[in-house]
Amino acid sequence: MFEGPEPIYLQIAEQLRRQVLDGTLAPGDQVMSTTQYATTYRINPATAAKAFALLVDEGVLYKQRGLGMYVSEGAREQLRERRRADFFTERIDTALAEARALGITEDDVVRYITKGARR
Known part of the structure; x- marks a missing residue:
């Protein structure tokens, strides 16, 4: 799943960006939690969290406390x-x-x- 010299968290962020760009993920859609992501792809939860934090900083995702991460309107x-x-x-x-x-x-x-x- 994750290959190449680029850090895994950047690969995760790019994968999610592509899903937003191609419409697989729409505004308001919930993305997997860091724990679900880590379990599904057998990676460290901190790696997934770093990717999600990057996308939050970019305005692609937003966090709803206690509920999870969602695709931002206009992303x-x-x-x-x-x-x-x-x-x-x-x-x-x-x-x-x-x-x-x-x-x-x-x-x-x-x-x-x-x-x-x-x-």
């Missing part, structure tokens, strides 16, 4: 907006810098993107 839109910004800065800006280094013109890039969008 999907917030995540989409953040991902869109990251998409441009991390992927497009990098691709454009590489294109310039390879001598690919702006017109070539626009043509390629336009052609790809039609597929």
Whole structure:
């Protein structure tokens, strides 16, 4: 389930973000408790708690004392907006810098993107 060099708590947080983004988890939906998460995935409860705390800090989840963690209203839109910004800065800006280094013109890039969008 959890693989790669990234810490498990970050993998858990990303998994939950993806579930919010794809609609598997909707605003107001309760997420598993840290104990349930730890038992299900055989991890330390503190690891799950760290992931949930991160998502609370980001505003993706909120805690109802004594009841559990829930998906925040507007979480999907917030995540989409953040991902869109990251998409441009991390992927497009990098691709454009590489294109310039390879001598690919702006017109070539626009043509390629336009052609790809039609597929």
